[in-house]
Amino acid sequence: MMSYEKLDCWQGCHALALETYERTDELLKRDEDLALRLRACAIRAGARLAFGDSSGSERYRFSATFSAMGYLAEFDYLLKLAHTLGLVSEETRAALDALRGRAWFYTARMLEV
Numbered sequence: 001m002m003s004y005e006k007l008d009c010w011q012g013c014h015a016l017a018l019e020t021y022e023r024t025d026e027l028l029k030r031d032e033d034l035a036l037r038l039r040a041c042a043i044r045a046g047a048r049l050a051f052g053d054s055s056g057s058e059r060y061r062f063s064a065t066f067s068a069m070g071y072l073a074e075f076d077y078l079l080k081l082a083h084t085l086g087l088v089s090e091e092t093r094a095a096l097d098a099l100r101g102r103a104w105f106y107t108a109r110m111l112e113v
Contacts, residue, residue: 004053009110012103013046013068016075019099023092030087034078041075044068045103049110065110072104 020042028035052064083093
């Protein structure tokens with residue numbers, strides 16, 4: 001197991017990425033670009049955390065964590081857009097937003113240390 005896998009923030013982002021893939025199949029048929037962008041943000045947030053943790057540098061860790069927060073914020077906006085346009089259900093929006101909120105909380109805590 002890699003050290004980043006033990007981080008609560010990475011676990012939250014990983015859960016978000018998995019659930020995003022699970023819940024965006026229908027969106028993929030309706031708006032491929034939006035679905036792919038949602039998926040990319042979810043993946044990149046976790047990937048940045050993994051990169052930062054493995055860098056061995058506090059500076060890179062901070063920068064990568066800050067970048068992950070940006071991807072989570074972008075995910076939030078894209079999800080709101082998809083829901084407002086009627087492309088994802090309220091159930092899907094709520095489920096993904098809850099996971100994004102969990103990932104955001106733990107990622108933000110990494111910046112406080």
